[in-house]
Amino acid sequence: MAAPELPVAPVQSDDKTKPKKDEPDAKGKAKDDKKPEGTEEEELSEEDQQLRNELEMLVERLKESNTSLHRPALETLRTLIRTSTSSMTSVPKPLKFLRPHYPDLQALHKTWPPSEDSSLFADILSVLAMTYSDTQPRGTLHYRLLAAKTSNAPSDPGSWGHEYIRHLASELGPEYTHRTENNEDIEELRELGNVCATFLLGHNAEADAVDLLEELETVHRIGELVDKDNFSRVCAYMISCVNFLPPPDDVSFLKTAHSIYLQFSKFPEAMSLSIRLFDPELIAQDFNAPANPLMKRQLAFLLARAQIPIEWIQPSSSDIDIDTESTGSPNSDDQGLPDDLMECLGNTKLWAHFRAFGKELGVEDPKSLEDIYKSHLENTRTSTSVDSAKANLAGTFVNAFVNAGFGNDKLMVEAEEGSSWIYKNKEHGMMSAAASLGLSLLWDTEVGLSHVDKYTYSTEEHIKAGALLATGMLQCGVRSEMDAALSLLHDHLDNKSVPIKTSAITGLGLAYVGSHREDLAALLLPHVADENVSMEVASLAALALGFIFVGSCNGEVTSTILQTLMEREDAHLNEKWARFMVLGLALLFVGRQDTSDATIETLKAIPHPISKQAQILVEICSFAGTGNVLKVQALLHHCNDHIDKEKEDDTFQAFAVIGIALVAMGEDVGAEMSLRQFNHLMTYGDPVIRKAVPLALGLISASNPQLSILDTLSKYSHDNDLAVALNAILAMGLVGAGTNNARLAQMLRQLAGYYHKEPDCLFMVRISQGLVHMGKGTIGINPFFSDRQILSKTAVAGLLATLVAFTDAKSFILDKSHWMLYFLVTAMYPRFLITLDEELNNKAVTCRVGQAVDVIGLAGKPRTISGFQTHQTPVRLGTTERAELGTEEYIPFAHVLEGFVILQKNPGWEDETKMEL
Numbered sequence: 001m002a003a004p005e006l007p008v009a010p011v012q013s014d015d016k017t018k019p020k021k022d023e024p025d026a027k028g029k030a031k032d033d034k035k036p037e038g039t040e041e042e043e044l045s046e047e048d049q050q051l052r053n054e055l056e057m058l059v060e061r062l063k064e065s066n067t068s069l070h071r072p073a074l075e076t077l078r079t080l081i082r083t084s085t086s087s088m089t090s091v092p093k094p095l096k097f098l099r100p101h102y103p104d105l106q107a108l109h110k111t112w113p114p115s116e117d118s119s120l121f122a123d124i125l126s127v128l129a130m131t132y133s134d135t136q137p138r139g140t141l142h143y144r145l146l147a148a149k150t151s152n153a154p155s156d157p158g159s160w161g162h163e164y165i166r167h168l169a170s171e172l173g174p175e176y177t178h179r180t181e182n183n184e185d186i187e188e189l190r191e192l193g194n195v196c197a198t199f200l201l202g203h204n205a206e207a208d209a210v211d212l213l214e215e216l217e218t219v220h221r222i223g224e225l226v227d228k229d230n231f232s233r234v235c236a237y238m239i240s241c242v243n244f245l246p247p248p249d250d251v252s253f254l255k256t257a258h259s260i261y262l263q264f265s266k267f268p269e270a271m272s273l274s275i276r277l278f279d280p281e282l283i284a285q286d287f288n289a290p291a292n293p294l295m296k297r298q299l300a301f302l303l304a305r306a307q308i309p310i311e312w313i314q315p316s317s318s319d320i321d322i323d324t325e326s327t328g329s330p331n332s333d334d335q336g337l338p339d340d341l342m343e344c345l346g347n348t349k350l351w352a353h354f355r356a357f358g359k360e361l362g363v364e365d366p367k368s369l370e371d372i373y374k375s376h377l378e379n380t381r382t383s384t385s386v387d388s389a390k391a392n393l394a395g396t397f398v399n400a401f402v403n404a405g406f407g408n409d410k411l412m413v414e415a416e417e418g419s420s421w422i423y424k425n426k427e428h429g430m431m432s433a434a435a436s437l438g439l440s441l442l443w444d445t446e447v448g449l450s451h452v453d454k455y456t457y458s459t460e461e462h463i464k465a466g467a468l469l470a471t472g473m474l475q476c477g478v479r480s481e482m483d484a485a486l487s488l489l490h491d492h493l494d495n496k497s498v499p500i501k502t503s504a505i506t507g508l509g510l511a512y513v514g515s516h517r518e519d520l521a522a523l524l525l526p527h528v529a530d531e532n533v534s535m536e537v538a539s540l541a542a543l544a545l546g547f548i549f550v551g552s553c554n555g556e557v558t559s560t561i562l563q564t565l566m567e568r569e570d571a572h573l574n575e576k577w578a579r580f581m582v583l584g585l586a587l588l589f590v591g592r593q594d595t596s597d598a599t600i601e602t603l604k605a606i607p608h609p610i611s612k613q614a615q616i617l618v619e620i621c622s623f624a625g626t627g628n629v630l631k632v633q634a635l636l637h638h639c640n641d642h643i644d645k646e647k648e649d650d651t652f653q654a655f656a657v658i659g660i661a662l663v664a665m666g667e668d669v670g671a672e673m674s675l676r677q678f679n680h681l682m683t684y685g686d687p688v689i690r691k692a693v694p695l696a697l698g699l700i701s702a703s704n705p706q707l708s709i710l711d712t713l714s715k716y717s718h719d720n721d722l723a724v725a726l727n728a729i730l731a732m733g734l735v736g737a738g739t740n741n742a743r744l745a746q747m748l749r750q751l752a753g754y755y756h757k758e759p760d761c762l763f764m765v766r767i768s769q770g771l772v773h774m775g776k777g778t779i780g781i782n783p784f785f786s787d788r789q790i791l792s793k794t795a796v797a798g799l800l801a802t803l804v805a806f807t808d809a810k811s812f813i814l815d816k817s818h819w820m821l822y823f824l825v826t827a828m829y830p831r832f833l834i835t836l837d838e839e840l841n842n843k844a845v846t847c848r849v850g851q852a853v854d855v856i857g858l859a860g861k862p863r864t865i866s867g868f869q870t871h872q873t874p875v876r877l878g879t880t881e882r883a884e885l886g887t888e889e890y891i892p893f894a895h896v897l898e899g900f901v902i903l904q905k906n907p908g909w910e911d912e913t914k915m916e917l
């Protein structure tokens with residue numbers, strides 16, 4: 001039986017008085033007896049006393065001149081230390097008893113010549129050094145390296161146990177830093193680091209292994225150390241670290257995790273990282289890696305969701321099969337890719353799946369305006385006649401957002417001949433009404449174009465312009481070989497009518513968002529560079545190019561926009577439209593981090609206030625979703641200055657506020673911290689900053705109605721400054737977009753009553769009501785997808801363009817440019833999980849849907865969702881929700897159950913069910 005760890009205290013007298021000064025306390029030593037460390041006389045059990053005597057005898061033996069006694073003594077010491085079975089909460093007894101002898105043993109080791117015995121001695125000293133780490137730092141590592149140098153076959157550090165390895169790992173980092181600063185040899189440290197990391201990986205300490213290799217700057221070599229049991233935990237931890245790492249470490253982590261996934265044939269996981277890296281070569285390589293055609297289709301769905309240019313994954317001309325080539329048109333984008341893959345890549349069946357999904361949920365019937373407004377619940381005291389034109393205009397947007405994608409709204413698509421809603425609007429209102437067809441018929445390129453076509457022949461220029469915008473909108477995110485949008489809009493690019501011209505330009509931008517097509521650059525760049533066209537046309541052309549080439553860093557487009565900004569007169573650059581030209585430039589750098597440095601330097605040379613706006617927009621786009629703390633701090637500094645509007649333009653401060661949200665939204669902790677900063681900015685900021693804060697709140701929590709943010713926005717929506725209230729009302733719509741949130745709907749109904757005499761505010765309340773019920777609660781605008789791991793660059797473009805329009809709502813949205821609300825179409829995507837069989841037909845299976853739980857670094861196999869409900873697919877997913885299959889009957893090809901997921905029958909399932917029977 002093992003001896004008790006602490007000696008039993010002497011029995012005290014019955015009066016329970018405190019021990020006297022010289023009486024021993026419970027630990028067996030006099031309380032005030034301050035003897036030197038290691039000399040106190042403890043009351044030890046017989047077994048402990050025996051161990052102590054044995055250890056002291058072994059130490060004495062090491063000091064003897066007879067070297068033949070050294071090896072057995074060392075072996076016995078090693079055995080005693082390794083077999084000590086103390087609890088982890090206290091120092092093992094052999095180490096405790098040997099601690100007073102450590103300095104003598106150190107001195108003794110120095111007198112021994114290099115040999116196998118000396119190596120073993122150093123090994124033991126390395127373990128003893130753990131008890132002296134407070135006074136002699138890095139002793140464990142020093143003796144470990146010494147032991148390795150003096151032996152041909154040094155012992156495995158893992159044989160000393162987990163605590164020893166952790167101690168060794170903690171000393172490697174500081175030693176590495178010290179040696180790199182002094183240009184000393186670091187290779188032996190890296191080799192030892194690999195040994196420690198291998199041990200940690202084998203003992204469920206993947207996070208410690210990654211951290212150690214990151215300190216030693218060899219994290220790229222972790223792929224050689226992982227195995228099939230721990231690679232997924234290693235990659236999950238590495239990916240979760242990315243938001244907290246400075247460049248270029250963040251990219252190297254993603255690339256390392258990507259190579260590990262490929263090593264174990266985890267293609268969807270690898271592809272999602274390639275998309276995050278936005279690397280055309282990696283994406284093409286990942287797409288062509290799997291031989292399984294079903295896996296290729298699954299990857300195609302992922303690429304389609306991310307709006308990756310199809311040209312990136314096309315095989316080279318030498319790979320194209322003659323038969324395939326002869327069947328496709330010479331200019332088609334899909335040469336070399338089979339039709340089934342093109343269907344997945346082009347999202348061509350998205351509309352059909354979406355409508356089937358709506359039918360399954362029972363929301364396919366069109367909603368009327370009254371279904372959304374529920375005016376009978378508004379507590380309006382007096383019924384005053386609000387500007388009816390404005391009310392009709394609001395109705396246009398509400399109808400479009402609510403019935404988006406279903407193609408059967410009563411006001412436009414299903415309206416009887418001659419009684420279309422368009423004619424209930426005035427001039428520019430007609431444009432938005434005609435354009436709303438594009439949202440109602442979203443993604444349905446065949447039927448949609450025939451509906452819109454009749455309005456393109458209208459003699460009224462605003463109706464015609466709206467029809468051109470609708471043509472672009474309904475093809476947003478859909479790629480087909482027909483190229484209908486280009487064919488229909490191309491002829492109107494040089495139209496003398498400004499509304500028609502700008503609609504054709506914007507329509508092209510929306511239809512081909514994220515496609516990176518060079519032929520469109522050739523069409524649109526002349527409109528940017530031409531000094532004779534108005535600033536409105538040039539800026540919208542630049543914005544359309546920003547949409548098409550989002551995140552591409554395209555040199556030609558960048559240089560053309562920069563040249564235009566330098567050559568245009570100050571009067572032009574002072575116009576309200578100029579902000580969209582610089583936004584077009586900024587969108588080229590979405591998510592590309594330091595790539596934009598040269599452009600920012602060039603912008604500094606422009607002697608006009610717009611230069612400051614452009615620098616900030618380019619910078620915030622470059623670091624969108626990265627959570628980069630230094631950039632957020634820099635943006636806060638921009639908001640510190642109190643600027644005299646008479647002398648200097650302060651618009652850049654509004655962009656800085658929006659930028660804080662754009663940068664921070666990629667990471668939960670940063671997003672939460674930024675909310676507190678917004679609170680301060682709202683309290684102490686100038687009007688331009690206060691006006692932008694609600695917009696930032698709307699962006700940071702798009703389609704994710706958190707209670708605290710809703711309450712904050714509700715407070716701001718009653719602000720004395722109507723510009724703040726207006727933006728807060730829009731932000732409420734963005735935060736609740738597509739959620740059908742009942743609390744938010746009630747807030748908006750109360751606001752409708754509160755602002756019944758304010759036409760502008762009431763107009764915004766109606767818009768927000770439409771946004772909250774977007775797609776009848778099935779379409780969201782959150783830019784993150786794939787378990788909130790990937791940022792959609794096209795969604796960022798649409799959201800940012802809408803918010804920039806609201807930095808001066810009176811000049812744009814509340815004037816004649818209300819159609820800019822349709823920029824949101826690039827961020828709109830169904831929030832569903834649809835499971836498909838091997839023929840890509842709907843396959844209903846049981847799944848569980850619940851709140852996503854972060855399980856990175858947790859031991860065992862914890863549940864990844866909480867508070868789940870069981871459903872049959874297809875199901876609707878919230879922004880922070882996650883799904884998992886209810887049974888193991890089917891194996892999903894996707895790593896995240898979101899969007900389209902192809903299933904394959906599990907071959908082992910039937911055997912399991914038979915065994916159960």
